[in-house]
Amino acid sequence: MAQALTISAIGMALVFLGLLLLWLMMAALVRLTRARERPTPPAEPSLPGASATQTERQRKAAAVAAAVAVLTAIASPTASKPNRTGKLSPWQAAHRGRQISAPPPVSRRKE
Numbered sequence: 001m002a003q004a005l006t007i008s009a010i011g012m013a014l015v016f017l018g019l020l021l022l023w024l025m026m027a028a029l030v031r032l033t034r035a036r037e038r039p040t041p042p043a044e045p046s047l048p049g050a051s052a053t054q055t056e057r058q059r060k061a062a063a064v065a066a067a068v069a070v071l072t073a074i075a076s077p078t079a080s081k082p083n084r085t086g087k088l089s090p091w092q093a094a095h096r097g098r099q100i101s102a103p104p105p106v107s108r109r110k111e
Contacts, residue, residue, distance in 0.1 A: 088096065
């Protein structure tokens with residue numbers, strides 16, 4: 001019994017050492033391949049009559065994109081309406097037929 005516990009402890013130690021080694025390798029790869037931050041130049045003050053800055057343009061573009069996405073979601077149906085006439089669609093008929101023809105599940109309870 002002691003030998004089995006020793007073998008289990010050695011195996012667990014090897015697993016955790018392997019995980020630690022993988023974690024250290026991933027941390028090293030992240031540090032080596034990380035993009036270096038470049039200092040950003042100071043923003044130029046905009047004049048009242050000057051054109052919009054790049055960030056203002058990006059904000060306007062994001063607002064327009066969000067508005068278009070909302071209008072598109074409202075205008076197009078996202079799900080089909082349920083069929084209230086009592087007729088089945090081909091998809092429903094195929095799946096219901098498969099359910100009916102499937103063998104009953106086997107019960108493992110003692111009766």
